[in-house]
Amino acid sequence: MTAKTTVPRSTTAQQPPAPGKATINDIARLAGVSKKTVSRVINDSPLVKPDTRAKVHALMREYGYAPDPQARGLAFRKSFLVGLVFDNPTAQYIVNMQYGVLDALRDTGYELVVHPCDSKREGYIDGIRRFVLQQKLHGVILIPRVSEDQALAEALREIDCRYVRIASVPFDEAGRMLVTQxxxxxxxxxxxxxxxxxxxxxxxxxxxxxxxxxxxxxxxxxxxxxxxxxxxxxxxxxxxxxxxxxxxxxxxxxxxxxxxxxxxxxxxxxxxxxxxxxxxxxxxxxxxxxxxxxxxxxxxxxxxxxxxxxxxxVRDVGRQAASLLLAQDASQVAVMASVTPHLVARDSCLPPQAG
CATH class of the missing domain: 3.40.50.2300 (Response regulator)
Structure with missing residues (x-):
């Protein structure tokens, strides 16, 4: 009679994931719930019991799980990405603008992607259009000088892309503009x-x-x-x-x-x-x-x-623009958002010398 060889069952699937490497399936398994339930927790669905919600959130924090915005967009037929489109501003300006946008996006589930461009190049609008469609953006924030291009705004409306234009003067309806005076x-x-x-x-x-x-x-x-x-x-x-x-x-x-x-x-x-x-x-x-x-x-x-x-x-400008972009219905915004710069007097000015 031939002796049977017993092969130990693999326990790899039951091992906890490494920090930062967890998937939605791992979180579901550890919480003892379905993947769909975890998705509902991620998207703040009211259909999840409070204790289950708390357990899933705790596991997500413990294992450093963050849902992928692109995957969320595909699953819910909407994007969780916001684009920032700019044409060669100063480095500090764009850094401050990004900080402001990120201030507004914090805890909303949305993420920021940036798209530098050259508005002097032929076909740059087509490049922005491809960027919007490929990334399936929720909307875009346009800063000077691209914000001043009416053809770009029309192209975005044609593909049903939300946008907010930051500019010195009004170019559009209130829900799509932030004026810097x-x-x-x-x-x-x-x-x-x-x-x-x-x-x-x-x-x-x-x-x-x-x-x-x-x-x-x-x-x-x-x-x-x-x-x-x-x-x-x-x-x-x-x-x-x-x-x-x-x-x-x-x-x-x-x-x-x-x-x-x-x-x-x-x-x-x-x-x-x-x-x-x-x-x-x-x-x-x-x-x-x-x-x-x-x-x-x-x-x-x-x-x-x-x-x-x-x-x-600039940071406040970015924050306000992002908040306006995330508003439910831009057509319902009655008052145009604006910020007013002001002079900061330091040491580089004196009355002119006599004569």
Missing amino acids: DRIAGAEAADYLESLGHRRIGLITGPKRYRSSIERGGGFLDALAKRGVQVPPENVYEGGYTFESGVAGAEQLLSRPDRPTAIFACNDEMAAGVYKAAQRMGISIPVELSVVGYDDSPLASQLWPAMTTVRLP
Whole structure:
């Protein structure tokens, strides 16, 4: 008679998963419930008993299980991804914007994906359309300059994609817009410099194709005109929102025989370029030249002397935009959301020297 060989049964399936490696099936097995019940817990279904819900949540925390947003979207025929679309803003701006969006998404089950693009390239709208469809996005947040593109907004409506546009002026209905009031901020910078006694004033704008540049510079010039100060065209330089363009603009303005006693640059990077040019030319800030920037990036307080600038609460802008995107029905939003930047006076401005 042949002896039977007993093979031990594998217990691998019954072993607890390693932290961070658990699947929905593991959580269901450990909780003694079905996979469908775990899914209901994840999606806050009222059909789950409180004690079961608590047990599943405890196991998810213990084993570091986080549901995949893409998988959730497929299972429930909706996406749990929010896109942030941008075209070459400054690095600090996009970091602060992401922090604000993430503030609003926290504990909502939604996740953020980013999509940099080049709005000057032909076909960039088709690239954004593919991004939206491939990721099955719940919606997108558009920041300047792409937020100013009406063709892009129309393309998103065609594919039934929610969006919120962040811009200096209203371009859309209230439920799809967050306005940053750049013209008001530009006017505040002008009022401040004129109140110090400056009459020979220079302006370094951003690119003309950016509406923020038009609003900041336009508000600045209009406010000076109301105070009786005219800025000649030769005292206005079109920059590129870059440090290098700030240097070039300042060198041109400060080379004039009747050089400005103050310069307003439409972002902090260009204003930092003004510092560089002034240092090269032996012009003291703020004794011989007052400088005002825009954004209140960390750079502004790190420069010496600390820069007077317009503070744009970028993180709050991102938070509000994301909250607006997650609203149930954008058509029901009656009041357009907005934020108003304000001047932060530091050490880079003084009254002009006599004579």
